[in-house]
Each structure stands twice: as structure tokens, then as C-alpha cells.
Amino acid sequence: MTAAVETRGLTKRFGDTVAVEDLDLEVEEGEIFGFLGPNGAGKSTTINLLLDFIRPTAGSAEVLGIDAQADPQRVRERVGVLPEGYGFDDPLTGREYVDWAIDTKGAADDPDALLDTVGLADDADRLARAYSKGMQQRLGFAMALAGDPELLVLDEPSTGLDPNGIQSMRETIRERAEAGTTVFFSSHILSEVEAVCDRVGVMNRGELVVTDTIAGLRESAGGRASVHIECASPPGELGLADIEGVLGVEPDGRTLTVTCADPSVKADAVVRAAERTDVVDVLSSNTSLESLFNDLTDGGREGDER
């Protein structure tokens, strides 16, 4: 089985800034692959390299077995793209944009069916540039779906969408995947990736830090859990770090965040805290994956996506 996406030593520098460093990424055919990472991690840069919007400093990228730099047109013929940073800058209606995508791909789709899929049937005759951000995102998605591509590349597809929009996009992605389409999408939101992806690759500071299935990630996150303890006054550390199984204690204002090796340790931490200070509230969530993600990405970082 050939890989849908395969990069070897892919590197992109903008001046002195390294956006993507020595990336070896493999997305298998037929899977839904989540490309996860904080803003500025290099996700969009990677996608832009796969589509030959930008050229690598070093390394190579193949999409559906085609060299992305040597033959971008053949890649684009077989891939549906929802890019990041697009603009509907021409005075065309939603339907005309979809028509244009269908026409360029030489496909025979019904534009109204595509618009209906993304919930824009009633707005098809309005100018796309007057759409709200969420509607533009839907329209971009409809254009990506034109021609039933073998691979869908979606860069932060949920941007600007309301919960209903996210839900219906997710369903469409699952349907297409069941029909054999490979889906590669980037996101900075863990729960989104968790909900639909077979496999996940986590990017941080231009490097791929882990690639695994969701189940595999859960396993490596272990039983790790955290509990947030809100106190009446700024609590200090309260000696919670001495409890066996507590991995870290982080005071932040009146809230203490305690990371535990095992969920059962949470109770010990709360009891100890209650002995030593006035506890106002306790928030415990099953955030093991999230804390793993935060660990992998240094808790995320500020900055714009490139």
C-alpha cells in the first residue's frame, strides 16, 4: 500500500526562522490523520509544502506517490484542499465558486448537491465575500469536496464554524473516509482530532514529536490525570508534592493544578489540601490526553501560524 502523504527530511526555513525541521511524516491511504499542534508549530507550512504553495529548503514530499514539487498539478487533480488563509476576493456567488472548482477539476458534480452538503443551499446565490467566516469555511469545504478527491487536505477546517457546523463537517469527513477517501487535517484542538481521527501526529516547533493512534496515545499518557483545586486564598504549594504519585503541583492565583500519575491519587491530593487550607471548589476532569498534548507541546505557545 502506498502512502497518501510521505515526507522525507522535509525542512523549511524562512530566513533564520525554522518553520519545519527534518520532517518524516507518513499518512497511510484510507485513514483519517489528525495533524495536531499549537499555533506556529509548522502545520500549515507542512501543508503548504505538500501543495507546492511554498518550496522546501531541504527534503522531499510525495502526495499519493507523486512528487509534490515536480508535478503539483497531478497532485492537485487528485486532492481536495481546504487551505488556510484563503480569501474569496472575487465578486462571485457561492455557487459560481463551486462551479469553478468543479469545472477546473473536470468533475461532473452537481454544485447544488455540494452546497447542500455543507448547508449553504439557501445562500448559493449570494456573493461569497459577503459570507460570514463560518459560511466561507463551509464554502471552502464544498470546493474541496468537488470531484470526489482521493485525499482531502483540510487546514484547520473547523475555524469559524459553529458547533452544528463542526458536527456536520465531521459527519461528512467520516462518510468520505468510509467511502475510501484519505483525510489529512490539521488542528490545534485536541478534542476535535480525538473525535474523528484514526491516527495523530503531533507537531511542535517545526518538529514531529509523536505519531500514534488515539488509543496508543492514551496508553502512553497512562493513567495520568490532573485535578484543579480552588482555594479561598492563594494557597502556596501546601506540601502536596510530597504525596506519593503526585507528579507536579502548580499554583496559579487561587488555583492549584495537581498532576497525578494515577487518577486515584487525586483524592489524596484533595484531602491533603482540605486539611491545610479552605477549599472552595474541585475540578477534576479526565484530561490525561490533554496533559500529554500539553507536555508534548510545552503547553502551547503564543504566535501566529505560518
Added chain:
Amino acid sequence: MSVRTVALEDLLSRRRSRGLWVGATLLALLFAVLAYTYNGYRLTPFEEAQAVFRMLALAVGLVYPIAAIVASYGAVSGARESGGMRFLLSLPNTRRDVFLGKLAGRLALAAVAFAVPFVAAASMTAAIRGVVPLGTALLVGVLSVCYGAVFVSLAVSLSAAFAEKSRAITASIAAYFLLVLSGFIPFLDPGELVRIVHTDVLQAAPNTALYDAVSHLTPFTAFRNAMNLAFPPELQASVFRTTGELPAYLSPSASLVILAAWFVIPPIVGYRRFNRSDLA
């Protein structure tokens, strides 16, 4: 052929641009008014009609480049700036398709917008003088459309060469000064600059053939010279310093070659730069 889909999308979008319609209409009105008000001294109606087109050729020389630049400088850089390029390149288009498609779209537009004023002027001339110098009108019109096309080609090329509209327009305006206004402003005229260096700095004997050859390289001068193809000898302009019989390289046909070069070379350079760039 995705050059076709790129061009059609561009044309469809431009057709909805109000500014373009207003501009094209104003241009046609201007030409009609010029044709209406022109008054030749002691000329037969036919001669006067010919002279109208000679005057229009001068207007074309100055105005068409501006119109071409305004209508074209954003063709590629605008799409890059506003993100339309992401869609163009997400669909099965090569960068060459995008460039040639945009160029073709703007050229098609310019062909219409630059031909219509001549139709307006010819109609006006026919209406008030009862006669149209058909050969002259046709040649002036065709050459003018070609001259306008040269600047569309140049502006689209500059548009592709730069990442931002602001830089594309700056470069286009600079080109207008060097390639058009240099025909009016001596210190911009490349032939005149060569003369100064040649005689004043190098202390050489004047060589008008050299200066003329250099001046001839600008599209404006080439256009003015090519215009002589459309007129009888008494209405022809003397474009060069050289008097009497002109050498072959200063002939109106040579001017056509120079215009063709200006049409072809900038796109090659502009496309190469565009093709090398990061477009995101």
C-alpha cells in the same frame, strides 16, 4: 486546459467590477468628445477626420498605459495578498496556468475596453463629418489595442513578480515614467541620457543614430513611430533626431518588432520570478 478556467473566472469577476465599467465608459466618452471638438484649420472633412485619429493616437500613447496598469496591476499580486491564490493553486492549476490565465483574462478585457473608444470616435467622426478614413481608423485602432496590450502584459508581469499590490503598483508607475513619460521629459529619455554621457562625459562626437536607436527602445516612442504606418506623409510625425531617410532599424516596421518584444519579454521575466516564489 486550465489556463481557460483561470481566465474565465477572472473575466467573469472583472465583468462585475463597477470601476472597470466606469473607466471603460469614460474612455469611450473622452474619445467621442475629442473627435467631436477637434477642429482642423483649412482641412477637407476627410483630412480633418484623419487628423482626429492622429490626435487620438497621442491620447492613446499617454492614457492607455495608465488604464492598462490600473486594470492589471492587481491581477496576480492581488490574489496573493487577499488569499484567492490559495484557491487557484488548490485546484488543478499550475503556476503557469495561473499566470497565463490571468494574463489572458486581462488581455481579453483590455482588447474590448481599448477598441470601444475607437468605435465611439469613428461613429462620432462619421456623424459630424460624414466621412470616416476607414484604413487610418482601423490601423490606429489596431495598433492602439496592441500598444495597450503591451502595458497589460507588463503590468500583469510586474504583478506576478511582486508579492504585494503596493509594490506592483509602484513598479508599474516607475515603468510608466521610464517607458512613456520619457518621450516627453528630456531628462528621462534614455536616448538623451546616452547623448549626455556620450558627448559631455566621454567627450565624443555626437552620434544621432545611436541616440535615436536607444530612444526607440521605449514602447511609447516605438508606438509613435509605428503610428506613421497609418497616415499619409503630410500627417506623419518625425519621431527621431535623424532627418531625411531613416535607417531600417528606425522604420515603423522595426517599431512593431520593439512593441512585440515588450509584449513578450516582461511575462517571461515576471513568470520566472513568480514560479520561484513562496506563494503562501
